[in-house]
Amino acid sequence: MKLKQISIFLENRKGRLWEALDALAQAKINIRALSIADTSEFGILRLIVPDPDKAKKVLDKGNFTVKENNVVAVEVADKPGGLAEVLKVLSDADINVEYLYAFVQKSGEKAVVVLRTENTDAGIKALKAGGIAILSADQLYAL
Amino acid sequence: MIWNRQAECMPDKERQKLQLARLKETVRRAYENIPYYKKRFDELKLKPSDIKTLEDISKLPFTTKTDLREGYPFGMFAVPMKDIVEVHTSSGTTGKPVVAGYTRGDIDTWSEVVARCLTMAGATNEDIIQNGYGYGLFTGGMGIHYGAHKIGATVVPISAGNTKRQIDIMQDFGTTVITCTPSYALYLAEAAGEDGVDRKKIKLKSGCFGAEVWTEKMREEIEERFRILALNIYGLTEIIGPGVAHECDQKAGLHIFEDHFFPEIVSPETLEPLPDGERGELVFTTLTREGMPMIRFRTRDITTLRKGPCKCGRTVVRMDRITGRSDDMLKIRGVLIFPSQIEKALLEVKGIEPQYQIIVTRPRHLDELEVQVEISKKMFSDEVRHIEEFRRKIEAHIEKSVGLRVKVTLVEPKSLPRSEGKAKRVFDKRQL
Numbered sequence: 001m002k003l004k005q006i007s008i009f010l011e012n013r014k015g016r017l018w019e020a021l022d023a024l025a026q027a028k029i030n031i032r033a034l035s036i037a038d039t040s041e042f043g044i045l046r047l048i049v050p051d052p053d054k055a056k057k058v059l060d061k062g063n064f065t066v067k068e069n070n071v072v073a074v075e076v077a078d079k080p081g082g083l084a085e086v087l088k089v090l091s092d093a094d095i096n097v098e099y100l101y102a103f104v105q106k107s108g109e110k111a112v113v114v115l116r117t118e119n120t121d122a123g124i125k126a127l128k129a130g131g132i133a134i135l136s137a138d139q140l141y142a143l
Numbered sequence: 144m145i146w147n148r149q150a151e152c153m154p155d156k157e158r159q160k161l162q163l164a165r166l167k168e169t170v171r172r173a174y175e176n177i178p179y180y181k182k183r184f185d186e187l188k189l190k191p192s193d194i195k196t197l198e199d200i201s202k203l204p205f206t207t208k209t210d211l212r213e214g215y216p217f218g219m220f221a222v223p224m225k226d227i228v229e230v231h232t233s234s235g236t237t238g239k240p241v242v243a244g245y246t247r248g249d250i251d252t253w254s255e256v257v258a259r260c261l262t263m264a265g266a267t268n269e270d271i272i273q274n275g276y277g278y279g280l281f282t283g284g285m286g287i288h289y290g291a292h293k294i295g296a297t298v299v300p301i302s303a304g305n306t307k308r309q310i311d312i313m314q315d316f317g318t319t320v321i322t323c324t325p326s327y328a329l330y331l332a333e334a335a336g337e338d339g340v341d342r343k344k345i346k347l348k349s350g351c352f353g354a355e356v357w358t359e360k361m362r363e364e365i366e367e368r369f370r371i372l373a374l375n376i377y378g379l380t381e382i383i384g385p386g387v388a389h390e391c392d393q394k395a396g397l398h399i400f401e402d403h404f405f406p407e408i409v410s411p412e413t414l415e416p417l418p419d420g421e422r423g424e425l426v427f428t429t430l431t432r433e434g435m436p437m438i439r440f441r442t443r444d445i446t447t448l449r450k451g452p453c454k455c456g457r458t459v460v461r462m463d464r465i466t467g468r469s470d471d472m473l474k475i476r477g478v479l480i481f482p483s484q485i486e487k488a489l490l491e492v493k494g495i496e497p498q499y500q501i502i503v504t505r506p507r508h509l510d511e512l513e514v515q516v517e518i519s520k521k522m523f524s525d526e527v528r529h530i531e532e533f534r535r536k537i538e539a540h541i542e543k544s545v546g547l548r549v550k551v552t553l554v555e556p557k558s559l560p561r562s563e564g565k566a567k568r569v570f571d572k573r574q575l
Contacts, residue, residue: 006524007524007525009518009523009530009553009555009556010553011553011554016555026503037527039527039531041552041553042518042530044525044526044527044530044554046525063555063556063557064555065518065520065523065555066523067520067524067525067526087555098526098528108563115546116525116526134565
């Protein structure tokens with residue numbers, strides 16, 4: 001149920017994002033989803049890739065500060081109110097969302113949302129109880 | 144205007160005679176009453192009677208801040224505590240502070256030399272002096288205060304900070320002379336401008352600015368903004384506090400009150416005395432200090448001494464504006480600090496890599512100190528919040544340890560330059 005996400009520390013400096021993505025490109029690692037959190041001084045690049053362990057190794061080698069952690073990917077109906085429905089489930093269960101990012105699939109029927117809750121297990125439990133479809137790693141990478 | 148014409152305009156020969164008599168007396172008292180000096184003299188097989196001319200001063204040992212700190216708190220006092228009427232300390236950010244003890248006579252001397260400074264700035268008993276130097280253990284506030292009393296001016300002991308109040312009082316009381324750090328003067332000028340204060344309501348005519356390194360450009364700016372005469376004051380706790388030297392309106396260097404403080408310039412490397420006009424480290428021997436006589440104190444301040452009479456009529460030697468230090472000490476917003484103190488504080492924070500850089504800037508006239516730290520795996524998180532918390536924790540710890548607010552910036556691992564030898568970690572980008 002849990003999905004591994006790779007986070008990379010990016011100093012606010014020209015070309016740094018490209019360097020990180022280039023390192024992954026050289027290693028032929030495809031990116032399924034990504035988001036960047038930015039502050040005035042640094043950014044955090046968050047990635048979902050098919051082989052997170054390999055990606056981490058590549059980035060470590062390139063002197064990036066990398067961390068792996070668990071997130072949850074859920075399927076959301078690609079229509080108005082789709083995401084709101086998911087968030088209501090979490091809100092009702094009193095679960096705090098740290099951040100989330102979404103990507104829309106080609107088919108146009110479903111969107112995938114990557115969620116980071118304060119407590120991943122509690123998040124999964126609440127989502128399940130709310131009848132939200134959680135994607136496994138394999139399902140996500142197969143998209 | 145000259146406060147003490149007799150002392151300040153004394154012919155060289157006469158002054159040298161006075162200095163020699165006072166030097167001999169100081170050396171004798173230090174040797175007889177301060178175990179530290181007795182030990183140092185004995186090690187050098189030196190007796191007070193070996194000092195026969197002013198040049199013999201070079202036979203005497205140097206005194207450093209470390210020596211003084213070892214005597215903490217009262218080890219360098221030459222008189223019994225019943226004769227000490229006041230104590231002050233240096234900021235103490237580099238470890239134990241240096242404690243300075245004053246007898247009633249020392250307070251009189253201090254009042255006298257500061258009176259000379261204020262008079263150079265045109266102050267008389269008709270003036271209202273707004274004293275924006277900190278009152279307390281720091282010598283700045285009290286030193287100016289005593290001098291203001293001596294000349295009979297009205298002193299407003301407002302101390303440092305509280306900008307709004309400073310500006311209100313300046314207008315309401317009709318302050319004519321201001322004393323504070325030059326960077327604070329500029330800050331005040333800016334704040335007054337932002338508040339839309341009418342310049343006509345400000346009656347300032349001059350100011351004595353010091354306690355930090357500043358430049359001619361800053362002087363021009365202060366003079367232009369306040370339409371005043373801005374003069375440079377110099378002093379240090381170890382010698383007496385403010386009032387060791389001050390500029391006259393010729394702005395041709397700071398007149399050192401040589402009848403009380405004997406200056407020398409030495410090479411910071413060899414410690415050999417340098418000829419007149421050469422740049423080197425300023426060293427002082429007190430000539431009249433009773434509570435804590437100081438022999439050849441190394442100030443670490445870099446300057447040049449210039450002999451010869453000044454157009455103002457004073458004959459005492461002048462020193463150039465201080466341009467640097469002979470150690471790596473930084474003076475940030477008036478606080479003396481060694482980069483090693485920041486390093487020590489930094490390394491006390493768990494999970495930190497010992498890679499850092501210190502960058503000093505002066506945007507908007509106030510010093511800013513930025514510490515760039517390489518982020519470590521332990522500090523890194525996928526959540527901004529956690530990283531920010533860690534960053535603030537470092538800032539808080541440094542502030543607590545060294546007493547200085549700093550800005551911590553996180554940079555990527557291995558992004559700071561590495562060096563085989565002594566790494567250059569401090570970048571002072573202030574234009575001083």
